[in-house]
Amino acid sequence: MSSSASEMRFGMVIDVDKCTGCGACSVACMSENNVGVLPDETDKIRSITWLRVYQIDNGQPYPNTQIAFFPRPCQHCAGSQGHHTPCVSVCPATATDRDPKTGIVSQIPTRCIGCRYCVAACPYHARYFNWYDVPWPEGMDKPLSPFVAPRMRGVVEKCTFCFHRYQRAQNKAFTSGEAMGEMDYQTACTEACPSGAITFGDLNNPEHKVHELKKSPYAFRLLERLHTDTAVYYVSAREWVRRQADNYLSGEKLAKVQAGGGH
Amino acid sequence: MDDSKFWPKGTTRCKPVHFGLWMLFCLALAGWALVSAFLCLYKGLNQTNMNDYFAFGVWIVVDLAIIALGAGAFFTGFMNYVLRREELKNIINAAVIIGFICYSGAIMMLGIDIGQPIRGWFGFWHANVHSMLTEVMFCITTYLIVLIVEFVPLILENRQINKVPDLHFFAHNLHTIMIVFAATGTFLSFFHQGSLGGMYGVLYARPFAARGGVLIWPWTFFLFILSAIAAGPSFTTSIVMITEIVTGKKLTTHKVKMLMAKVSGSLLLFYLVLKIADTLYWAFVQTPAMGLSPSVYYQAPYGTWLLIAELGIGGVLPCILLLSPQVRESYWILLLAMLLNCFGVTMNRFVMTIQSLAVPVLPFEKFYAYLPTWQEWGISAGVIAYGFIIFSLAYRYLPVFPQETKLNPTTD
Numbered sequence: 001m002s003s004s005a006s007e008m009r010f011g012m013v014i015d016v017d018k019c020t021g022c023g024a025c026s027v028a029c030m031s032e033n034n035v036g037v038l039p040d041e042t043d044k045i046r047s048i049t050w051l052r053v054y055q056i057d058n059g060q061p062y063p064n065t066q067i068a069f070f071p072r073p074c075q076h077c078a079g080s081q082g083h084h085t086p087c088v089s090v091c092p093a094t095a096t097d098r099d100p101k102t103g104i105v106s107q108i109p110t111r112c113i114g115c116r117y118c119v120a121a122c123p124y125h126a127r128y129f130n131w132y133d134v135p136w137p138e139g140m141d142k143p144l145s146p147f148v149a150p151r152m153r154g155v156v157e158k159c160t161f162c163f164h165r166y167q168r169a170q171n172k173a174f175t176s177g178e179a180m181g182e183m184d185y186q187t188a189c190t191e192a193c194p195s196g197a198i199t200f201g202d203l204n205n206p207e208h209k210v211h212e213l214k215k216s217p218y219a220f221r222l223l224e225r226l227h228t229d230t231a232v233y234y235v236s237a238r239e240w241v242r243r244q245a246d247n248y249l250s251g252e253k254l255a256k257v258q259a260g261g262g263h
Numbered sequence: 264m265d266d267s268k269f270w271p272k273g274t275t276r277c278k279p280v281h282f283g284l285w286m287l288f289c290l291a292l293a294g295w296a297l298v299s300a301f302l303c304l305y306k307g308l309n310q311t312n313m314n315d316y317f318a319f320g321v322w323i324v325v326d327l328a329i330i331a332l333g334a335g336a337f338f339t340g341f342m343n344y345v346l347r348r349e350e351l352k353n354i355i356n357a358a359v360i361i362g363f364i365c366y367s368g369a370i371m372m373l374g375i376d377i378g379q380p381i382r383g384w385f386g387f388w389h390a391n392v393h394s395m396l397t398e399v400m401f402c403i404t405t406y407l408i409v410l411i412v413e414f415v416p417l418i419l420e421n422r423q424i425n426k427v428p429d430l431h432f433f434a435h436n437l438h439t440i441m442i443v444f445a446a447t448g449t450f451l452s453f454f455h456q457g458s459l460g461g462m463y464g465v466l467y468a469r470p471f472a473a474r475g476g477v478l479i480w481p482w483t484f485f486l487f488i489l490s491a492i493a494a495g496p497s498f499t500t501s502i503v504m505i506t507e508i509v510t511g512k513k514l515t516t517h518k519v520k521m522l523m524a525k526v527s528g529s530l531l532l533f534y535l536v537l538k539i540a541d542t543l544y545w546a547f548v549q550t551p552a553m554g555l556s557p558s559v560y561y562q563a564p565y566g567t568w569l570l571i572a573e574l575g576i577g578g579v580l581p582c583i584l585l586l587s588p589q590v591r592e593s594y595w596i597l598l599l600a601m602l603l604n605c606f607g608v609t610m611n612r613f614v615m616t617i618q619s620l621a622v623p624v625l626p627f628e629k630f631y632a633y634l635p636t637w638q639e640w641g642i643s644a645g646v647i648a649y650g651f652i653i654f655s656l657a658y659r660y661l662p663v664f665p666q667e668t669k670l671n672p673t674t675d
Contacts, residue, residue, distance in 0.1 A: 045314040092396040093385040114378020116318035123468040123624035131309040154378025247554030
């Protein structure tokens with residue numbers, strides 16, 4: 001399903017130049033979605049962070065060193081040029097799906113068989129396998145959110161754009177009889193970001209801020225050249241940041257392959 | 264304990280004590296696998312060294328390798344029953360047993376490999392028709408049933424079981440309709456060997472694995488079929504030859520082995536031409552279009568030596584050897600060539616699985632390496648032990664090789 005056929009397409013525009021790398025988005029995400037703390041959180045290739053914040057630098061020595069941060073939720077790819085969403089098309093048990101109405105890629109942990117084929121298919125490392133039973137120490141189960149089921153060992157999980165919040169906003173709209181507004185559905189990370197780097201909304205809706213922001217000449221997406229057609233846009237006025245969003249041959253100009261700004 | 268009355272008529276076998284010691288060794292390996300399997304099922308896949316970067320590990324490599332090597336079963340069956348190469352009836356039983364071992368072993372391994380083994384059937388119940396893995400699950404399972412049907416008549420031909428008239432006739436009748444199963448097996452096998460390759464080719468966001476193709480099938484679909492049917496007959500024949508060396512007997516004529524070698528070599532040549540063309544296009548056209556240079560793919564420890572090992576030592580070299588009539592005449596060089604062919608296909612499955620996942624796609628990601636834990640090795644060794652046990656029991660008690668009595672006359 002290509003994005004153009006979606007009624008709505010929820011997505012983000014993340015201003016990399018505003019992100020301070022504080023990690024509040026990650027923490028808010030974990031709390032909102034009942035992501036547990038594993039016995040060994042130093043093992044970063046097994047720990048679960050639905051929204052991981054990558055730190056990058058411009059590779060220059062001091063005093064010319066610059067750093068930037070890429071908060072990376074699931075990119076909710078639509079796939080383009082004849083491709084499906086990379087992870088959705090490979091799952092043998094239909095445990096993940098892309099909702100054409102919202103553009104959100106869902107995950108059904110209770111149907112996941114744990115084959116991890118989707119993990120292999122995702123180039124963004126946005127999918128996490130539960131290698132361990134998540135220990136919920138005495139009392140730590142009390143603040144669990146009742147809206148998101150905790151996952152069991154042996155299944156894959158990932159960012160859902162806080163889909164339960166979308167459902168709640170829909171319920172509110174239904175009972176009030178009014179249309180769902182932009183601010184009725186916002187993800188936990190968007191609300192938690194202290195510098196306002198994350199903007200969330202319907203990319204197809206001209207009334208939503210993201211619709212305009214994604215048209216910025218400085219907007220880009222991660223790995224555009226792979227035609228994954230992601231729903232997460234980044235903005236940075238710094239060219240070296242934009243260049244690190246994709247792979248380029250040495251000497252290849254950024255502008256030549258830059259496809260950001262439209263979808 | 265004398266078990267000679269169960270041996271195939273007119274044959275001799277090693278002493279029960281020797282056989283028992285060999286079985287004990289195999290059972291020790293199987294015990295290692297059982298401990299590993301228990302730990303993985305009880306404590307979870309954290310007992311392995313797989314992680315969110317290496318979502319697949321040595322088990323998938325072994326799975327893909329043994330399924331490719333087990334292709335000797337369907338392809339020999341196809342040549343014997345469908346193409347009517349009668350001389351291959353002298354090796355078809357061994358091919359079926361090896362195929363059965365490979366496929367059942369792979370399925371058992373997958374049962375440990377998935378995070379929720381109890382939900383394994385969801386792939387059938389909630390099948391996603393777009394997934395290559397769904398097709399693999401369906402075809403491997405149904406083909407295993409075909410292999411069981413092909414294996415049953417051989418079991419029923421055991422000297423004692425065959426004395427039961429009903430079972431004797433049942434086995435005979437199964438034999439007469441075996442062409443139906445051979446044809447079904449060929450159809451199923453072609454598709455799942457291809458789908459296993461397709462599994463990687465469709466990963467369009469993983470530049471190392473991704474390939475173009477025709478309609479819904481990436482080129483890896485066809486390359487996996489070809490490499491499997493090139494290596495399968497070599498594997499079957501090399502197992503027969505190793506059995507000959509271990510038992511000190513001649514089990515098939517050398518003519519049969521040479522025919523298998525010629526088939527293997529010809530298919531390997533066909534495969535290599537396409538594989539090299541595919542590799543060149545992938546390295547010099549597809550990869551730069553994604554903004555990458557092939558050097559990104561080959562970083563320590565997964566250097567270009569892998570390419571040389573796979574396509575050179577495990578490809579071009581055995582191809583030359585297998586297509587050379589003089590080499591085919593020589594028992595030992597023939598065996599070496601066939602083993603090299605098997606090595607090549609195993610390397611291909613390793614590279615497509617492990618190297619595909621090692622290569623970072625995001626420019627700011629790291630290049631990781633992976634080493635299996637003893638539990639992962641244990642389960643891999645267990646599949647090999649399982650193969651040893653089934654093949655040893657089959658050889659001892661079933662008339663696997665029709666030419667054995669003629670080639671090894673006894674005084675009994």
